[in-house]
Amino acid sequence: MRNLLLSTLLWLSVLTVTAQNGVWLSVPRPQKINLLKGNPFVIDQTTTIRVAANDSNMERNARFLLQDISQLTGLRLKTCAAMKLRQIVLSIDKNIGHPEGYTIMADSRCLTIAGSTPEAVFHGVQRLVKALPVKTGIKSVSLPAVSIDDYPRFAYRGFLLDVGRHFFTVDDVKRIIDILALHQVNYLHWHLTEDQGWRIEIKKYPLLTQIGARRDSTLSIPYTQIYDHEPVTGYYTQQEAHDIVKYAADRYITVIPEIDLPGHMLAALASYPELGCTGGPYSVPARFGVFEDVLCGGNPRALQFAKDVLTEVMDIFPSPYIHIGGDECPKTRWKDCPKCQARIKELGLTDNPGHTKENQLQTAFMADVEQVIKERGRKMMGWEEILDGTPEKTNIVMAWTGYMSALRSAQEGFPTIICPMQNFYFSNRGYNLLKGRDGIQRVYDVEPVAPALKPDKQRNIIGVEACVWTEWVKDMATVEWQMLPKIAAVSEVGWSDKYNKDFDAFMRRLSRLRPLYDLRQYRYRTDYFEP
Template sequence: MPFARPLCNGVQGAALAWLLAFGGAAHAATPAIIPLPAQMKVEQGSYTVTNVVAIHVGPGDRPAADAARYLAELLGRTRGLSLTVIEDAAATSRGGIVIRSDAAASVTQAEGYVLDVDARGMNIRARDAAGLFYGAISAWQLLTPDGAQGAVAVPYMHVADWPRFAWRGFMLDSARHFQSPDEVRRLLDVMAQHKLNVFHWHLTDDQGWRLEIRRYPQLTQIGAWRQPPGEGAKPYGGYYTQAEVKDIVAYAATRHITVVPEIDMPGHAQAAVASYPDVGVTGERPAVSIDWGVNPYLFNVDEHSITFLHNVLDEVMELFPSTYIHVGGDEAIKNQWQASAAVQARMHALGIKDENALQSWFIERMGQYLAQHGRRLIGWDEILEGGVPPSASVMSWRGTQGAIDAARLGHDVVLSPAPTLYLDNLQSARSDEPAGRVSFQTLASVYRFEAVPAELSAEQAKHVLGAQANLWTEYVTAPWQVEHMAFPRLDALAEAVWTPVNERHFDDFVARLPAQFDRYQRLGITYADSAFAVDMQAQRSAGAGNKAVVSLVTQVPSGTIRYTTDGSLPVAGSAMYREPIKVTLPVTINATSFAADGHALARARTHRFDAQTLASIDSSAMEACPKGGLGLRVRLLPDATDPAPVYNVDIMDSCWIVPKVALDDASAIVIDGAWLARNYGLAGDASKVVSRAAHTPLGEFEVHLDRCDGPLMVSLPLPAAAAPGRTFRVDGTWLALTGTHDVCVLSTAPIHGPLSAVGRVSFISPATAGATP
């Protein structure tokens, strides 16, 4: 094997793993453990596990028995193996699979384990229960190296493994969109299979209060429900009873996951103030917000409001035994405090100089209260403003600077920076991606994240607890989408926070993913294959009307692209893509990428190319106008759960660039549009929304050539009956032009009402009239 080389620090090198997975051997040959162990040495030979193999644990060894039962259950679900768990005094001398607590295990780090496979079987040892559990997870992965069922051969090996960081987290936002208890437990299960150990649960925000508080029942009677925009929309909401929360926390604990609740304060308080106006600043009762973003409502700073929140925290601490309680602290715009005479008098009495310092005082009151109960406060990095409270730990989301500043001041930090670790960002520009934020965070960008900022000294770096990925759900409305946005990017994050930094190699990680995809399929996880899906782009051949050249590409250049043009789905023996394909229009191409063993890395994508589709562009392929940004991909209605339709929009400027359109034969233009909810809390940025003069009651789509200030080609009045959730089509005559041009579409619709959006722009030629998509 020309790429074989000595093991680097006990871990197989990237080149060897790549060769095994994609260069001529089945991906099963690579020990496909994710996250990659700290040390792993593979030997010659293998041990075969069949249904006659038992899992042995010692008598009274509860942690080992729990890990063994979980391993047996997982293998039954994913490999069809039915392994019996046997408790006996001679467990350590048995063959088969042995799991045991061992105070003398060679790995001394918390959560670490040792796993050995030899001719007698598999042996897992650890000093603590978490280590045994993670050893069992690695064993499960070794026993599911592919999608096959039944007996499996595991190579001889020695693994000594432990995590790099103690905080390996994932945050789920249940305040914006509610997930059922079963959906939360399902997510916890998959987290555990990635050796992630902190579930940060975002439970309150302007758009919903999701946690039952017995002392304040209106928090869920009122605060858990909102009235969405759109004709005939029903109230949206839901909440977790205290019994459900206790069950979820206990379920997580059996999988060695700590649940850290987030109760937002002093901002993001609108749902709470809607429930109890007396804890707000103005005394008025707002509706529970339907607006994503930054809303103005704050908690008051009087003793009544402080006591209210202490009482809430009492019940939160009853439910969540975690050391840390997250209090938010982010995006608290201070307008209400600034405008309140009572708040200003309170500041004066306390000797507080400004509203940022008042927030620091407020957060410190919460931190002191939690400390009195043996807990610790953690908040987003805005709590650094006005002076960081002495008791606080900081979660850095506005990049990494907050973590750097806090660590230098001696505070513990968790890295969770946007946009890299914000999984509501889309994974690719593909048109089949769902709604989300259009700041593309690829599998590779998440994998390459480094949790310890280079600016920190070795001593300061000790304050880095770890990192977590966040899944905000303004645009993530359904369980399938939670899974699509999370996986496999959570695999990448898991390796970034577990594996030693010098052993992380993206190519090696990619080589281990096919086996993980097989596991996901067995578990019914709706993971994203965006990194391996084939994108297709066509360009007409100059001077040949029905000839074109089609290029195929994947985001991760792994495996082999194969395609068909006869309507069939590609298989391992289909034509291999080597260079752009010369085609005669019309043509339909099906394509996907394959590992060398014939394992499909993504589902096949289909694209029909003809004169009309080449002159029809949907919003996913459009570009932002100068000084703008198509930053969001949204659905027709904010709470819709279907994958499509979706629209790329710039909520500050309704403007789109349609790039490089061949206009030689165009005689008409058709724009498919939609009226969307304008449900965005913009705070101080509301005045920056671009308004344009309209010439009809609901405005127009103005279409300009080459530039947004270029020649006006056509003005298409927008239709009446503007209401969120309605689609429409407008069309007009297009003047004869030649060549390829950019086209700019501007909306002049009023900015105080539904948001007009472009879904697709089509240029019609005489030959394709009536064939608009």
């Protein structure tokens, strides 16, 4: 009899999972949350999801929710157009002022996720997904009654994936997009070109992928002459890029392409040597760093090349932002190049205390390229080095060397995204040596708006971005290991109110994501969860 009683109790425990009150406090922390008195909302096989008829965006949100509930709990729900009790309702509420703002109201009768836009509703769906237990084979889930009012602190919450140094497949990129969606990160910055590899098909310049997408070897150990002699090759066709853009858009993630110029262009110069100052010969390098051979700033063909490439890129990517790099462009060749010096003279450029005439030539080159971007109704992004010239204030600056560059950019009036390498470069070999909580706290403790920034300039900080650069990253497992769970910390930095930040509370909430990481077979650093 005793064994029968124990078996019955065990069977009953599998039937229903009652979520603890804290499940709604997931990552990132919502802006406002109130646990309500009253009975919980129960999800079981009879629960349905209701959306407005003929709304394709909301129907897609519902499909994602159905898939996630099934994956996490084993419960297979259906959509329903009619109003019923114990129903999950996805709806649009135009009275919610923030473009990504949403509310969740849950009681025993109904769980409603209302957003100002379909994207906002998707964020609410992710909040619900992260509140669910990861336990298949259950009969029902009880979620505490709650009222949530939520919206992100910053409109831009990004992640950079470098595919120039090492190539990753279409499925790899989609997997990254799924991870970003879970963490409510809304921009994928896709670094498509590098000295070490050109990764996007450009129909007008086929040699970019025939020659520039391949190198024969890679430096294995930094600061040595040890190479692996293993070819690295691969690029995305324009159709594959379209597919990735669509996959991301379905999850309300915008893909920002980066064509890094006029520096970091050796793969292009190896393909078309006439675009450089010396005419070559050039090769796709097997080592990493900053190279003196760059696009010729005084060559009209180089300028036309940049415009042609960006024209095709903008046909693929509908992103409002187009990133054209601008970083780490030595001027050694330009100082000795007759074409560059002639162009400097033609433009009347001279050295001044803040900017050399070669730096101003880069600004002029980038400005000519920017016209193509502006004509398509887009905005130009660049790394902080573009401040070494005199760019227009409409350019968006990514400040990567530290807080001082972000402070300078914002004070000068540029829309600024902070991505300090000491904190947000996940592939930084030195900082990855930090283990345990210290390794993730250095990410979480970032405050994007520096106290020294004048109040009227604080609005120029528009977001945050984490980066994985792949000089020493060859496979997807390492990308995920470097990315997780640190992307959760960046998510909270970019989303949650700074006055609600608490690292110990964050770690407790983060621990609830581990079963979901495990279920989806994400590779992540477990030492960050250790004392």
